[in-house]
Amino acid sequence: MSTPPSPGRRRGPSKGDRRERAILETARELLARKPLADITIDELAAGAEISRSSFYFYFDSKLSVLVALLDGMAGELGRDAGPWLDGSGPDTAALREALLPLARLWREHGRMLAGALAAAPGCPPLAQWRESLRSAHVDRLAARIARDRAAGLAPAGPAPHVLAGLIDDLRTGALAGSTDPEALVDDLVTVELRMIYGDLPIHHPGE
Structure with a gap:
């Protein structure tokens, strides 16, 4: 069909x-x-x-042209997140591999994405795009948090959907406000993992 x-x-x-x-x-x-x-x-x-x-x-x-462009980019925004969202435990490498392509996309199309996010509250088509994108990430991340808590890999804390929403908002806000999104990746990895798993040591590649 x-x-x-x-x-x-x-x-x-x-x-x-x-x-x-x-x-x-x-x-x-x-x-x-x-x-x-x-x-x-x-x-x-x-x-x-x-x-x-x-x-x-x-x-x-x-x-309508902008919405069509954003719809076409929706797959790119979440394309490389699967191994992280479907995995378990404080996997630094998987989270970094999910964030790097996202940061590159923000570097290439940051003006358009930031403009769409800024206009979304007063524009239903853009608001719908943002909410759809956010929900897709938050739902999968919340499921991952819940799995890791049930397996004893993550401590108790805010409800999984609340925590996942906070992480998504923090990530989007940081990337939207950066002139060098790729430089934020390692810091985002540290912050996101500690929000989920607590104050644990985080080792980045090359350290």
Whole structure:
């Protein structure tokens, strides 16, 4: 069964797929340099080599382009977290391997991601994107915390979902506010592991 188009997007003919991708790629490049509010429909259309009227065949607004870009990045944001979220114990290497690709993504697309997060409280489509992304991580992390507590690997503390939510918010806030997200990875590993497992020694690669 085919997936219905997301709200705000209009289904075009199959030959238009390249044009839709061109609009998205143009938006990605523009958003790396300036906020959505400063980007015009004419710029998006010109980058995709289509007319302004043709743009509206694929998207009904600049916001719907941004939401489509963010939806496409959702998989990337959680792609490498599986070994950490599905594992057990204070596994420094697995957490670091989950955080490094996330930090790189923030380095490459930080302006767009930070702008989307800042606008989310007053914009339902962006708020829905943020909540979906957060829930996916928090639910899996909470399950991991609960498993480790049941196995005696982690001490008792705040409810697993509460603690997982605090970790997710801390991680997102730190990466969003950093000019060098990759430099934060080792510190985030230390903080997240100690939030879950207590004051235990953390050894990073190369130490």
